Amino acid sequence: MISARLDALYAIDRDTGAAMRIVLPVLERELNDASALAVLIDLLALVAAEAPDAARALAERLDTLPAALADPVILRQWALHGLQRHCDNAGARRHFFETHDPLVFADNVADDDSRHLLARREGLQHYLAGFGLATRVVDLHEPHAVGVSPPAVSITDDAIRFPRRCASAQRDELYRAAAAHAAAHLLHSPLARLAGSRRPMLLATIALIEDARVERLMLQDFPGLHSLWGGFHTATRESAGFEFSGLAARLARALHDPAVTDSNAWVLKGRALFEAAAADDLHQVTAFEAIGRQLAIDIEKMRLPLPLHYRPQPPYRDDNTLLWNMNAALPVDDNASAPKEDYEFRPRDELPPDLLPVDVDTRRRTRYPEWDHYLEAMREHWATVIESGPAATHVGERRMAQHAARRVKVRGLDRTPDRSIRLNRLAEGDELDLSAAVDCAVQQRARLPPDGRIFRRHGRRHRATAVVLLMDLSVSTGRFVPGSFTTVMEIEKRAARLVAQSLDSSRDRIAVHGFASSGRHEVHYQRIKDFDEPFGAAPQARLAALEAGLSTRMGAALRHATEALAGQEADHKVILILTDGEPSDIDVVEVDYLVEDARHAVTCAAGRGMRTFCLTLDRQADSYVRRIFGARNYLIADHADAFTGHTGQALVRLVAH
Amino acid sequence: MDPLLHPYLIDHEPYYRAAGNEVALFSAAFARGLPMILKGPTGCGKTRFIEYMAWRLQRPLITMACNEDMTASDLVGRYLLDAQGTVWHDGPLTVAVRHGAICYLDEIVEARQDTTVVIHPLTDDRRMLPLDKRGEVVRAHPDFRLVVSYNPGYQSVAKDMKPSTRQRFGAIAFDFPPAGTETEVVVHESGIAPERAARLVKIAEQSRALRGRGLDEGISTRMLVHAGSLMAEGIAPHDACALAMTTPLTDDADLLTALDGFVEAQFGPRP
Numbered sequence: 001m002i003s004a005r006l007d008a009l010y011a012i013d014r015d016t017g018a019a020m021r022i023v024l025p026v027l028e029r030e031l032n033d034a035s036a037l038a039v040l041i042d043l044l045a046l047v048a049a050e051a052p053d054a055a056r057a058l059a060e061r062l063d064t065l066p067a068a069l070a071d072p073v074i075l076r077q078w079a080l081h082g083l084q085r086h087c088d089n090a091g092a093r094r095h096f097f098e099t100h101d102p103l104v105f106a107d108n109v110a111d112d113d114s115r116h117l118l119a120r121r122e123g124l125q126h127y128l129a130g131f132g133l134a135t136r137v138v139d140l141h142e143p144h145a146v147g148v149s150p151p152a153v154s155i156t157d158d159a160i161r162f163p164r165r166c167a168s169a170q171r172d173e174l175y176r177a178a179a180a181h182a183a184a185h186l187l188h189s190p191l192a193r194l195a196g197s198r199r200p201m202l203l204a205t206i207a208l209i210e211d212a213r214v215e216r217l218m219l220q221d222f223p224g225l226h227s228l229w230g231g232f233h234t235a236t237r238e239s240a241g242f243e244f245s246g247l248a249a250r251l252a253r254a255l256h257d258p259a260v261t262d263s264n265a266w267v268l269k270g271r272a273l274f275e276a277a278a279a280d281d282l283h284q285v286t287a288f289e290a291i292g293r294q295l296a297i298d299i300e301k302m303r304l305p306l307p308l309h310y311r312p313q314p315p316y317r318d319d320n321t322l323l324w325n326m327n328a329a330l331p332v333d334d335n336a337s338a339p340k341e342d343y344e345f346r347p348r349d350e351l352p353p354d355l356l357p358v359d360v361d362t363r364r365r366t367r368y369p370e371w372d373h374y375l376e377a378m379r380e381h382w383a384t385v386i387e388s389g390p391a392a393t394h395v396g397e398r399r400m401a402q403h404a405a406r407r408v409k410v411r412g413l414d415r416t417p418d419r420s421i422r423l424n425r426l427a428e429g430d431e432l433d434l435s436a437a438v439d440c441a442v443q444q445r446a447r448l449p450p451d452g453r454i455f456r457r458h459g460r461r462h463r464a465t466a467v468v469l470l471m472d473l474s475v476s477t478g479r480f481v482p483g484s485f486t487t488v489m490e491i492e493k494r495a496a497r498l499v500a501q502s503l504d505s506s507r508d509r510i511a512v513h514g515f516a517s518s519g520r521h522e523v524h525y526q527r528i529k530d531f532d533e534p535f536g537a538a539p540q541a542r543l544a545a546l547e548a549g550l551s552t553r554m555g556a557a558l559r560h561a562t563e564a565l566a567g568q569e570a571d572h573k574v575i576l577i578l579t580d581g582e583p584s585d586i587d588v589v590e591v592d593y594l595v596e597d598a599r600h601a602v603t604c605a606a607g608r609g610m611r612t613f614c615l616t617l618d619r620q621a622d623s624y625v626r627r628i629f630g631a632r633n634y635l636i637a638d639h640a641d642a643f644t645g646h647t648g649q650a651l652v653r654l655v656a657h
Numbered sequence: 658m659d660p661l662l663h664p665y666l667i668d669h670e671p672y673y674r675a676a677g678n679e680v681a682l683f684s685a686a687f688a689r690g691l692p693m694i695l696k697g698p699t700g701c702g703k704t705r706f707i708e709y710m711a712w713r714l715q716r717p718l719i720t721m722a723c724n725e726d727m728t729a730s731d732l733v734g735r736y737l738l739d740a741q742g743t744v745w746h747d748g749p750l751t752v753a754v755r756h757g758a759i760c761y762l763d764e765i766v767e768a769r770q771d772t773t774v775v776i777h778p779l780t781d782d783r784r785m786l787p788l789d790k791r792g793e794v795v796r797a798h799p800d801f802r803l804v805v806s807y808n809p810g811y812q813s814v815a816k817d818m819k820p821s822t823r824q825r826f827g828a829i830a831f832d833f834p835p836a837g838t839e840t841e842v843v844v845h846e847s848g849i850a851p852e853r854a855a856r857l858v859k860i861a862e863q864s865r866a867l868r869g870r871g872l873d874e875g876i877s878t879r880m881l882v883h884a885g886s887l888m889a890e891g892i893a894p895h896d897a898c899a900l901a902m903t904t905p906l907t908d909d910a911d912l913l914t915a916l917d918g919f920v921e922a923q924f925g926p927r928p
Contacts, residue, residue, distance in 0.1 A: 126915030129870055130863035173926065176918050221859060227925035442736040445743045 002034060005041040008589050012045055013052040019059035020044060026063040039072045039374075042590050047079055047097070049519070049587035051090065054082070054097040065102060073375060078102035080372070080379055081143070087521075104143040110150075110165035114140055117162055117175065124179055128160070131183035136160050138179075152311045152319040153178045155185065160318075167315035168232065177232060177316035180225050181211070184218035185322060190285055195324040201244075201299060201306045206292030207320035208248055209274065211312065212255035213288050216278060230257060232314035237263065244304040249313035251295075266302070270295050363388055368559040370520070371600035373592060383556035385515075385523045422456060429455030464508060465655050466531065466570035468561045469499050471514040471546070472579035473526070478548030479580075481617060481640040488580040488617055489548050491640050495578055495615070495647040496528075496543060500535045502648070508655070509568055512539070513561060514546060517553035519587040524550065525560050531568060554583040554628075555597035558612065562605045573610040574654045578647070580617040582624045599628045613654055615647055658717070659756040665717030673702070673709035674842050676834035683710055686827050692780045692803040694823075697831025700877025702842075703806045706831070707761050716800060717758040719749050723768035729775045733788055745791055754779065754786045757800030765805040770819050779803060780825035836862065839878055847885025853894070856923040857881045860898065863919040864906070871912050876902050894924040 006024075010017035020041065031037050040062075048055035058079070062069070069075065082100065086093035105111070117124075117140065124138045137159045141151055150163040160182050168174045185191075189210060195203065219226050233253040240246035247266055254262050254271045262268060273291045277284065312320060364387040369378040423429070425436045433456040443450040477488040496512050503510045512529040528546070529539035558575065565573045583594035602612045614625050614634040625634040635650055637643040686693055687710070695703045704720075711718035721732070734748035753760035765773060779786050784797040805826070807818070833839060836858050843854040858881065865875030880902045887897035903916040921927070 120911075120914065122911035123914035123918075126867055126870060126912055127918045130866050130915060130919050132866060134866070134870070172914075176921070180922060222922040223856065224921050224923040224925040228921055231926065438738070442738055442743050445738065446736060 001038055002041070005038055005045070005589075009041055009045045009048065012589070013048040013055060016044060016048045016052060016055040016059050019056055020062075023059065023063045027069070030063075030069055036069075036072060040069070040075070043072070043076055043079055045589040046587070047083065049589065050083055051093055051097075053090070053094050057094055057098040061098070071106065074105045075102050076372075076375060077105045080375075081105070084379070084381065085142075101145060104145055107143075107165060110143065113166040113171065114164045116166070116171055120172065120175065124175055127176060127179055128183065131180070131187070133183055133186055136182075136186075138162070140164055149309055149311065152315070152317065153182065154319050155182050155322045170231070173228065173231060174316055177225075177228050178318070180218070180222070180228065181215065181316050182318060184214040185318070185320075188214040188217045189323060191322055192325040193323060195326050199296070202293060202296040203320075203324065204244075204248070204306060204310060204312075205296040205299065206289055207312065207323060208252060209255075209270075209288050209292040209295070210320070210323060211317055212252065212274060213278070213282060213285075215256065217282050226256075229314075229316065232316050233257065233260075235313065242304075243307070244299060245307055245310060245313065247299075247304070252313060252317075266295070266298055269298070366560060366563070368556050370555055371597045373596035373600075374590075383520045383523055383553060383559075385525050385556055385560045387525045387527065387560075423459035424456045425451075425453045426455045426457060427453050429457035431456060464570045465503070465572055465574060466509040466565060466568040467499070467503065467511070467574045467576055467651075467654070468565050469496055469510065469512045470557060470561050470575055470577040471496060471512065471528070472552055472554075472577070472581075473514045473516040473546060473548060473550070474552040474581075474584075475516075475549050476552075476581050484640040486640055487548070489546065491617065491643045492578045492580075493543055493546065495644050497540075498644055498648060499576070499651055500529055500539075502651070503655075509570060511564065512543065513557075513564070515553075515557035515560075516548075516550035517556065517585050518550045519585060520553070520556075523553050523556040523560075525557060531564075551585045552579065552581065552583050553585045553594065554579070555594060555601040558598060558601035558605065562601070562608065562610060565605075565610055566608060575605060575610055575612045576647075576650065576654065577612065577614045578616075579614065582618070582621070583628075595624050595627055602629055602633075611654065613650055615643070615650055617643060661752070662717040662756050662758050665719050665758055666715075667708055667712040667718060670712055671705060671708045672842075672845055673705055674834070674838055674845070676832075676838050679706065679829050679831070680710070680713075682829055684714070687714060687802060690784075690802065691827045692776075692825055693805075694826045694828035695804065695806040695831060696809050696828060697806075698833065698874050698877065699808050700879030701831050701833050702878060703831050704761075704763065707759070707804055707806070711759055716802070717753075718761060719753045719758050720761045720763060721749050722763045723765050725767060725769060727768045727772055729772050730790075732772070732775055733786065734791075736790065750776070750779075751786060751788065751795060753803075754795050754797045754801050757798030759802045759804060762803075762805040764807055766807040766818060770817075770822070773818070773822055776803060777822070777825070833861070833865070833875075833878055839881070842878060843881045843885045846882040848889045849885045853888060854881075854885060856894075857884055857898070857902075860902065860916075860919045860923055863922070864902075864916055867912065867915065871909055872907060876906060880905070893928075895920060895927045898924075 006017060006020065009020060027037060027040070031040070044055050044059055047058060065075075078100070079097075079102075082093060082096040086096055117138075121138045125134075128134065128136055128138070135158070136155075139159045139161050141154070141161045141163050143164055144150060150165045150167065153163065154161050160179065162175065162178065166174060198206075215225075215229060233249075233256050235246065235249035235253050237250070240249045242264075247264060250262055250264060251267045251270045254260055254267050255274055258275075262271075270291070273294065274288075277287045277291060280287065312318070366385045366387070367381040368383050368385060369380050370382040372379050424433050426433070433454055436451075436454045436456075440450045440452070440454050471492050473489075477492060480487055481491065500510055500512055509531045510529070511527065511531045514526045514528055515523060517523040526542075526546075528542045529535055533539060554577070558577070561575050565575065583598050585594060588594055605612050612629055612633060614629045615637065616625055616634065617637055617640070619636065619638060621634070621636050625636070628634075635646050637646045683693065683706075695706065697703055708718065730748065732748050732750040734746050734751045736743045737746050738744075747755065750760050752758065762768075762773075762776075775786075778784075779797060779801075780803060784801075786795040786797065787793075788795060834842065836855070839858045839861070840851060840854045843849070843857055844851050847854070861876040861878075861881055864872065868875055884897045884901035887901055888894055892900075898920045899917070903913060903920065906916065907913060
């Protein structure tokens with residue numbers, strides 16, 4: 001098992017394989033477990049497929065990470081985080097794998113807290129929107145080492161970042177308190193002032209006073225926040241002590257709640273100065289800055305140092321970096337900031353012949369998560385689906401489509417049962433239509449010619465179906481089907497043509513899409529025929545021109561098809577996938593990963609009311625199609641001739657369902 | 658005035674707090690006989706306004722709530738049977754046209770577009786209503802006025818007025834009044850203290866910022882009045898807000914937590 005995996009790793013990157021072989025004896029001693037070692041090599045292969053240099057760096061230091069090796073889940077979370085965080089910067093990525101400590105993910109509490117926050121992110125986002133801050137994204141800090149105290153909330157131009165480990169048991173209250181405090185700053189604080197030569201202690205005291213000032217202002221509009229914030233002000237003489245951070249917490253509490261008594265002279269002085277200034281005008285920023293200056297001088301007279309990792313207390317308060325612009329003192333480097341002007345825009349036909357036009361990549365990119373069954377978690381934004389430019393729609397083609405030389409038909413499709421409705425005002429029927437009968441009697445009495453249509457009966461209305469036919473275009477579809485002279489691609493095309501032509505275009509909507517992937521960053525997706533397009537000459541030409549190539553990342557393609565289908569109005573929605581083998585991709589070596597991911601995509605589609613059905617030509621498909629699509633949602637065609645027929649049958653079954 | 662219309666007169670002055678010059682505008686249009694559209698979000702006071710104007714101008718008000726199943730004969734009338742034979746029964750629109758009243762069609766876009774076409778001959782200079790089943794043309798009474806209302810917030814292509822219908826009307830756009838005015842309304846209607854009413858209004862303002870983020874409409878003045886009356890009866894603010902404002906507004910859990918957060922920002926954490 002181990003040697004086979006090592007060979008696979010060798011095949012992906014020689015150097016990583018070699019480095020692994022060197023540390024292997026140490027690891028075997030450490031791990032003492034063949035399956036754990038196999039998981040580890042799989043992980044290396046995963047990294048190597050995307051970033052060989054990073055994998056090499058990781059392999060070389062594996063023997064120095066005994067604690068991290070003990071739990072493969074932590075190592076995997078860490079490696080995936082590094083790959084995703086630095087996916088566009090190879091240098092930073094290698095540095096991450098050379099030096100970063102995987103044990104930052106060993107913190108179970110932080111892990112639980114981050115999941116908790118991410119689950120409530122949407123609600124917090126709405127909460128911020130209520131304060132007019134809809135553009136700030138709620139996000140997490142980078143993971144931090146276990147021993148160090150977690151960073152405070154920080155507010156940047158586009159995001160509000162929360163620590164991964166929550167400092168209070170009342171997590172939801174803390175998140176709301178932090179969001180409301182951030183809103184107070186953004187609504188009332190002067191932002192990014194020049195820090196100049198202010199000392200760190202001075203910055204800390206000015207920020208402390210500023211926190212109290214903006215909260216006071218905020219309370220004028222939102223008085224309920226007082227007790228929300230008050231729940232976290234717990235500093236007392238006994239609990240907080242006489243160091244600077246303790247005194248600062250006590251002053252923060254004294255400023256928050258006038259009823260709290262405190263005996264410390266510094267705290268009392270701070271409160272007296274603050275209340276005097278607040279009684280005057282809360283908007284007078286300079287007056288409050290003077291208070292902060294006074295307090296800083298007093299603290300320094302007491303010879304109390306600013307602690308190394310000072311965090312404003314209570315924990316809902318942010319690190320106040322948004323108040324200051326620390327970098328403005330640096331001299332402006334004209335060379336660095338001068339915009340480069342050596343390009344210009346010209347129409348393509350006016351181009352001098354010696355210049356090559358640079359094309360802008362206008363293809364639409366959409367990022368989707370993938371399901372990691374080993375971690376039992378989504379890998380956010382993992383796969384990128386690239387869609388070629390939108391297919392032009394030609395209105396005139398509808399007529400041409402109707403005159404198509406030979407129309408194929410699926411038997412039974414026109415006999416599918418429909419939803420029942422009531423047909424009123426009929427000349428004959430099963431029962432009386434009472435209101436029509438009354439009208440008729442009225443007309444008779446009024447000596448008008450009566451309208452005899454006074455019956456009604458149950459009728460049927462055809463349900464509308466929207467189908468996405470998803471074609472696997474991977475390289476294996478270019479092969480010949482065993483025992484025949486046609487390629488898989490030919491058979492898929494035949495089946496697609498049948499489905500596209502046989503559905504009633506006035507009622508049902510069908511789209512024919514295809515996919516092929518080349519690693520997670522390039523899942524190519526092609527709209528051969530879209531919903532609003534008749535199956536005319538252009539789509540038929542596109543279908544005929546399809547060629548086999550690349551691999552099968554089924555999950556990402558299914559998610560993209562789900563999105564396409566979600567925008568359609570139909571009574572029921574179906575994804576019909578035509579394939580010839582199990583999901584695979586060049587950057588994935590693990591056996592089950594893509595199968596489990598595809599299964600997750602199918603489950604998600606089912607959750608949104610879409611049925612997924614698979615037709616495959618792989619005779620050995622039993623093992624995985626059942627896992628992906630469920631027991632009743634697949635059909636295995638044994639030989640090529642039957643495939644088209646099977647497709648028709650499947651379609652009838654799906655539409656009738 | 659025809660005694661038939663007496664039940665439609667409004668006896669007591671309905672409370673209406675003007676937020677702008679809508680009273681003057683409406684009175685001028687009314688004097689000219691111009692049919693009017695009142696549009697605005699739900700619960701902002703459109704219906705209350707027309708009641709107030711009917712009382713102020715001393716005209717009977719015939720209200721009709723429109724729905725999708727409404728037919729033209731629901732508006733103009735139909736033949737019914739009695740012991741002697743058939744008898745014609747005027748619909749609400751015909752009553753208003755014949756005897757001179759204000760006909761108020763609430764939520765007009767809910768009715769199918771072809772139904773509302775019957776008002777076309779009434780709303781141009783012909784001012785008449787043909788009753789084809791009866792073979793009669795009713796000339797509009799000089800006091801007849803037509804007022805319709807709808808909510809532009811959740812309109813779709815299927816629910817909109819035909820341009821040919823729209824262009825016959827003058828229109829006044831309503832919105833939620835400014836905070837001070839809205840507080841005044843809540844205080845008057847529910848009887849709670851102005852300070853508490855102001856807090857309710859703040860919650861509503863925050864919720865209106867979520868429009869388009871999953872909420873079709875924010876908390877309306879009507880909801881505030883309901884919550885205020887519950888609080889005036891001694892219900893705790895959190896319960897009153899949950900019952901009358903946040904819970905009815907949405908089923909989305911994320912939106913509900915945000916809305917509860919807004920309540921908390923006014924009344925503190927739930928004890």
